[in-house]
Amino acid sequence: MTAAAIRLRRMVSSDHPLPWLAPLIAMLVVFTVYPLIYNIWLSFHEYAPFKRSLVYVGWENWAQLMADERFWASLSVTFTYFFVVLTVELVLGMLLALLLDSDEPGFGLLRALLTLTLVVPPAITGMMFLLIQDPEFGVLSYLLERIGVIDSTTPILATGSTALFGVMLADIWQWTPFMVLIFLAGLRSLPPEPYEAAMLDGASGLQVFRRITLPLMSKVIAVAVLIRGIDLFRVFDYVFVMTSGGPGTATYTVSLYAWQQTFSFIKWGYGATISLVTLALILLIANLFIWRAKVRW
């Protein structure tokens, strides 16, 4: 081994990553580890309005949670939302990415236009979809009625069977373009060789997609699922603005339920308990997924 190589190895190995990571670790500890510990502590306490302070309640919040039908119902709404929206955004995002992955004139503009949806704050998106889905004044309701998809006596957001879809629509509209961006990034960095080989073999477009694109893109898809999935499980803004969880409990998600317990009813301990269970579920699902999909960084 040459002297230079030895010196190089020594320098590289002596580079300790800690100084580089310290600011990141400090931020994350203060802003996420502390809240986590605080929430665990909080879940064994409850705010007592008469004392104006927190009192120790033992496992009461946890016992209450297990027996709380509203919580389990909201969990099932959240799972439905999570799976349906994730699937639609994935499939639609992939289709659009394939469609837009071209150097035709104007396609750059199209890709840019599509990203417009991302700059609208979700709280405003909710209001926007509330307006266009209004059964009386909404342009979307009007169009859907004209083409016979819905009829005027069943308002989208106020009918149990359709309300969740109405909310999902806002999410799908806003975040499918985000998927498109990720997939476009993936498609653009694929190696050209397999495609050239496939062309020589005379494979059809569908075959190329299934045999080459999809396997090569699997990691990108996995990461997209992870990033979006985490956010979907915590969905709050759209439901909060559009339906307040209604009609009945048809669109009550876990985040909305936790928010309401915490802020409307001042049950901080119970709200924290709900949040902790949500966090545990996301962690479990995400790690299972990371492990199964073999995502590595």
Added chain:
Amino acid sequence: MREQDRKRYLADLTDRYVKRRIGRRDFMRAAGKLGLGLGALGLSRPFGGNFIRTAEAADLKPSDEVLAWVKDVSKPFAGTTLKLATESTPPSNAINSQLKPYFEQASGMTVEIEVLPLEQVLQKMTLDIASQLGTYDLYYIDQSWAASVSRDVFDPREQLAGKPELAMPDYNIDDFLPALVDGIAKYEDRWVGVPYDIPIFIMMYRRDIYEEMGFSAPKSLDEYLTQARAITKEKGPDMYGATGQMKSGHYSLECDWTAWLWGHGGSIFNADEKFTGNDERGLEAMAYWDELYKTMPPGVTGWTWDGQGQSVAQGVAATMMSWGEFFPYFDDPSATKVSGLMEAVRCPPPKHPLRTVEQTGFGEIPGVGHQGGSSLAVSKNSKHPDAAWIFMQWATSFDTQVLITALGGGTGPTRESVYDDPRIIANRRVGPGTTRHLDVVRETIANDMGSEPDLPQWAELSNDTIPVRLGKYFAGDYGSAKEAMDDIARAVDKIVAG
């Protein structure tokens, strides 16, 4: 007369009337000569805008005596910053955008007003109370929260008595309408601030449609239903006979429910403090509501008061038994299609005798005119309670309330004397911020007012327990009204029991 001259003449005329140089009758006569009957005043848009500005800007300023008092009493507090979180209601908006500078200039204090939707105000206030942080010096307290914050605010009567040197001359705390003090501010024997604003259910209908159908204002709830049915049948789906604020899981749905419940002689609680919405009267109310619901636009189950008001404003619904606050908005020709076409009357009388406070629980006062008022109070956590008290007296004084009502869009005053002020009466013309419905509001407060029960759990019951289940009922999740009400009874009793 040219259009320009006519406008100038009218503005001048109104100005003189407002300054009480000419009487009401002379004013009306002169206005009539200009081809402007009261009904037509302010109908054309640029004209409407000008009318208001010229008429009011001249005279609508705080009185010098009040400002002199503010200046005098605030000397030790100059430089203080006061904070208040409030719902975006007409009084708060008028103070925030127009009147605040006068106070700030006179007192040398700074007033910061945070305007938020109602549920966010509750969130901010409870965080402030729980943390005893005192970031807000004054609280805006919706009547449904009065019980839970009663111990965190000063009783204004004690403030008046305890700090005579800070008391505003002629503040006259007895001027607040007694019914409002009872329904909004009082919890047990304490005053949770003073009544600050009063949205209340009145009956509003389209005069033109009613004339066309040969109807007159309904004398009973059954007549109202018949009229609503007829209008929907005749004119639907372009026009409906009634409308509602029936969004599931929202406080507004609970408000609509109580109107029909009380109107049929029912009540939320009985004297044993048990839920009674599922008794015979309660179910009769539900049956009535079911029928009325059929005459409403299909969107009502997605609307809060927002969509409900819009349905009338845009000419989709012909009547609305709801918040009188909307009336001044309906008359604004730049925002609605019904300016000058609306009439306000008292709600139809109850079908069965109202229950009395003795027959109900938690201080519930049945009445067809559901009130949703709020009070303003100084927080006990405030670091400047005396400065805040000065601001509070100013904000709720006679003089300020007149200006709020005249400038802020004809909201219902909480002081008896404000209703009689000539500047308020002068605004009884068609146009934005009209006050031509205020007599009805005043009579409703005196005779028909219904107030929700006061209990610390009421925020949860009225915002969640009841409206979520009513929402399920209208979405068809229950087999019958009885089943739904029994379920609500179980849930409410469980929460009340703790």
Added chain:
Amino acid sequence: MVQSNATRTLRILLAWAVVLLFVFPLYYWVTVAFKDAREIFDTPPNVWIFSPTMKNFEEVFGISFGFVTQREVLPGGGNFYMAPRLWDSIVIAVLSTALAVAISTVAAYALSRLPFRGRHHFVAWVLSTRMMPPVAVAIPMFFIYKDFGLLDTYTGVILIHALMNLPLAVLLLKSFFDDIPQEIDESAVIDGASRWLIFRRVILPMAKGGIAATAVLCFIFSWTEFLFVLTLTQTGLKTVPVVSSSFVTSTGTAWGNMAALGAAAMVPAFIFILLVQRQLVRGLTLGSLKQ
């Protein structure tokens, strides 16, 4: 693949149709900003033909375009002058982005170049901090902020927004650094340069595009965040998403004004996106194509 002319045309048409479908709600929202309240609620809704008014913009931004005299108090509405809030939004988004990018660039470089045991787990942990429901963070943060006097301050909101963006920013930047061949560092090391110098003089300039793309995403997430700003601010400052809810008044929602603010708020964020469009499309694989 050779595309026939017909498929090519079809593809172009389809692409335009789909994108316009996505843009349509925004177009409609912008028309709302230019309508007065009566036209917003026309039935059936009028999409193309209406008489535009600048009233909503005048009220929200406190400027007069001279078309109508502004009413002093809006019935049921109130003070809709929101221009300072747009400024608050810009300050917070820009500074929190700067902070997030600074911290995560340094960290991402280490994660890309300085292998250590458990790196994979460390990255997974960083990502997992994004999984905490915001509601659960809001309450403890409120109390910390209260103790440190950060409530209702720019610093407070900037910190929390930077934090919220860190996980994604780290992943994204790491993928950009991974794209730069190791040999470049190594040759510089042979020349005797320190890690820090290499990072500053060699790697940073090469990853400029990627950093810009990351910055834009951070900017957007801060620009659109709702719950933290709502909980941690009072009267001192507010961002656009939170202040939008003050258009919901007790006598109806001022849709036109809300849309005017919303439409105006799209402009700065969209300009940033356009500037880094190319990098955004390249970098969003988050390093997942690397082994």
